[in-house]
Amino acid sequence: xxxxxxxxxxxxxxxxxxxxAQTTAAPKVDAGDTAWMIxxxxxxxxxxxxxxxxxxxxxxxxxxxxSVFMQVFFLVGIITIEWVIVGYSNAFGSNSVDFLKPYxxxxxxxxxxxxxxxxxxxxFISHSQLAADGTQIGTIPHILFIMFQCMxxxxxxxxxxxxxxxxxxxxxxxxxxxxWSLFIYNPVAHWVWxxxxxxxxxxxxxxxxxxxxxxxxxxxxxVTAVMLGKRRDYKDHALPPHNITYxxxxxxxxxxxxxxxxxxxxxxxxxxxxxxxxxxxIAAAAAAITWALLDWIIDRRPTVVGISTGAVxxxxxxxPAAGFVGVGGAxxxxxxxxxxxxxxxxxxxxKLGYDDSLDAFGVHGIGGILGAILTGVLATPLVQASYSGxxxxxxxxxxxxxxxxGSTILFSGIGTFILFKITDKLVGVRVSDAHEALxxxxxxxxxxxxxxxx
Amino acid sequence: xxKIEAIIRKSKFEDVKxxxxxxxxxxxxxxxxTGLGKSTEEQIVRGQVFKSGYIxxxxxxxxxxxxxxxxxxxxxxxSAWTGETGDGKLFVSDIQETFRIRTKESGPDALFNK
Numbered sequence: 001x002x003x004x005x006x007x008x009x010x011x012x013x014x015x016x017x018x019x020x021a022q023t024t025a026a027p028k029v030d031a032g033d034t035a036w037m038i039x040x041x042x043x044x045x046x047x048x049x050x051x052x053x054x055x056x057x058x059x060x061x062x063x064x065x066x067s068v069f070m071q072v073f074f075l076v077g078i079i080t081i082e083w084v085i086v087g088y089s090n091a092f093g094s095n096s097v098d099f100l101k102p103y104x105x106x107x108x109x110x111x112x113x114x115x116x117x118x119x120x121x122x123x124f125i126s127h128s129q130l131a132a133d134g135t136q137i138g139t140i141p142h143i144l145f146i147m148f149q150c151m152x153x154x155x156x157x158x159x160x161x162x163x164x165x166x167x168x169x170x171x172x173x174x175x176x177x178x179x180w181s182l183f184i185y186n187p188v189a190h191w192v193w194x195x196x197x198x199x200x201x202x203x204x205x206x207x208x209x210x211x212x213x214x215x216x217x218x219x220x221x222x223v224t225a226v227m228l229g230k231r232r233d234y235k236d237h238a239l240p241p242h243n244i245t246y247x248x249x250x251x252x253x254x255x256x257x258x259x260x261x262x263x264x265x266x267x268x269x270x271x272x273x274x275x276x277x278x279x280x281x282i283a284a285a286a287a288a289i290t291w292a293l294l295d296w297i298i299d300r301r302p303t304v305v306g307i308s309t310g311a312v313x314x315x316x317x318x319x320p321a322a323g324f325v326g327v328g329g330a331x332x333x334x335x336x337x338x339x340x341x342x343x344x345x346x347x348x349x350x351k352l353g354y355d356d357s358l359d360a361f362g363v364h365g366i367g368g369i370l371g372a373i374l375t376g377v378l379a380t381p382l383v384q385a386s387y388s389g390x391x392x393x394x395x396x397x398x399x400x401x402x403x404x405x406g407s408t409i410l411f412s413g414i415g416t417f418i419l420f421k422i423t424d425k426l427v428g429v430r431v432s433d434a435h436e437a438l439x440x441x442x443x444x445x446x447x448x449x450x451x452x453x454x
Numbered sequence: 455x456x457k458i459e460a461i462i463r464k465s466k467f468e469d470v471k472x473x474x475x476x477x478x479x480x481x482x483x484x485x486x487x488t489g490l491g492k493s494t495e496e497q498i499v500r501g502q503v504f505k506s507g508y509i510x511x512x513x514x515x516x517x518x519x520x521x522x523x524x525x526x527x528x529x530x531x532x533s534a535w536t537g538e539t540g541d542g543k544l545f546v547s548d549i550q551e552t553f554r555i556r557t558k559e560s561g562p563d564a565l566f567n568k
Contacts, residue, residue: 237499237502237504238499238500238502239499240497240499240506241499294501295498295501298501299498299501299503301498303498303499303500305498305499305500306498306500306501309500342500342501345500345501345502346500346501346502347501350502359500
């Protein structure tokens with residue numbers, strides 16, 4: 001009975017909306033914004049496959065390259081399905097249970113129910129217009145916003161692959177990734193980006209996903225790396241990458257894709273998007289050069305893996321800040337992230353002795369945390385008038401950023417621990433020693449990357 | 455007939471090839487090999503410098519008539535030399551029989567170099 005009443009109200013709502021639309025200017029899709037967002041969505045997909053797959057695939061040994069490609073590819077498929085079934089609704093929908101509202105969305109948009117192609121996005125950053133009922137809505141189709149966010153949901157669990165590469169059981173990987181997306185990614189995305197989210201309401205600044213994507217995945221990375229234990233061949237130093245040309249191709253595609261990731265996160269084709277693109281590029285360039293110089297000074301030679309890692313670190317760190325900082329901020333963030341991440345992977349990691357295979361924590365976790373905190377320091381009102389950081393006297397912003405970072409670390413850390421334990425009990429997470437020695441390509445997928453056959 | 459196998463530095467391969475051409479040996483096989491030994495190679499991965507025990511070298515394999523054996527060995531010994539540890543090894547062994555598959559000739563006549 002209750003259901004009928006709700007649909008009756010909804011029907012009346014639409015009815016009254018169409019009536020009033022005749023009197024005021026009807027809100028419509030902005031062609032420029034929509035065209036850019038379609039491109040940006042495709043660019044973010046490019047970051048996962050083949051960008052991240054190549055970046056990570058090149059860094060592992062040749063017996064495991066296909067397993068990394070497969071893990072990334074599988075996630076693109078499975079998380080997309082998860083996203084349309086419940087993910088989007090949980091992350092961006094509103095919850096009918098009041099006390100859950102700030103923490104997770106409900107199921108109103110499950111299976112993208114009730115969303116039509118002609119609907120406008122309820123989410124917007126800089127461009128908005130008045131809807132018929134007087135609320136503000138975005139200028140791009142709702143379904144385009146859903147697909148743009150889908151790519152973020154896909155790449156986040158894919159980033160964790162770097163921590164457990166070369167030793168995870170594929171079945172365990174699939175179960176863990178689905179659980180992690182449902183119970184960690186979706187809630188944190190809701191906290192930070194949903195209109196109901198508690199961190200959003202507090203005013204936490206996360207333009208393109210420093211907290212939701214990078215800190216979230218980076219913390220999950222360190223937890224899974226420690227829980228899974230070291231690789232059988234790991235002896236206190238990184239295992240040499242098998243194909244550095246892949247690493248460069250991957251880093252290059254990540255850089256290009258990141259323009260969609262950051263400059264698309266304004267959900268419009270405007271000056272804010274251009275600013276995001278500019279600072280993204282500057283931070284990546286500064287971080288790449290800083291890392292290469294560190295290599296050059298400390299280890300006597302600038303390395304290719306180093307400059308690629310530096311560029312990715314810069315892109316990670318500028319992500320939360322892209323819509324809030326200017327040129328100076330981008331330079332500071334780019335240089336700082338390489339200094340910190342270099343120390344992390346070159347000195348702290350070997351000291352502590354954990355085996356984060358491809359430095360998913362060292363680069364994404366640490367870079368993300370640094371970026372989120374520096375956003376609270378360097379945000380300038382020159383970019384968006386209503387946002388400023390500590391250097392403009394707004395110390396409150398820095399406090400909010402620390403709170404957002406801290407709560408994400410706690411939630412992701414504890415949640416990942418529980419989910420990984422559950423996965424281990426259900427299907428097992430680590431491959432047998434013999435399978436690890438043989439390589440995951442052959443033991444998990446029955447293929448080898450570089451065959452000797454004609 | 456003798457088989458001459460030499461493990462040489464990759465960086466010396468072009469010199470060895472030229473030296474062999476110069477003495478009339480222009481028919482041989484080679485492949486890249488990885489070995490373990492006393493010398494180590496320094497590797498850098500993300501700021502960590504470490505010694506890798508894996509040594510990259512190139513192996514040359516030539517089968518020649520007995521009369522050509524000495525000059526082939528000398529050509530390689532002289533051209534592959536740097537004086538540093540890790541210059542490689544050279545092995546000489548007897549070959550029982552050789553066949554040319556196309557013509558089914560056997561013995562030294564089946565070899566390319568006269």
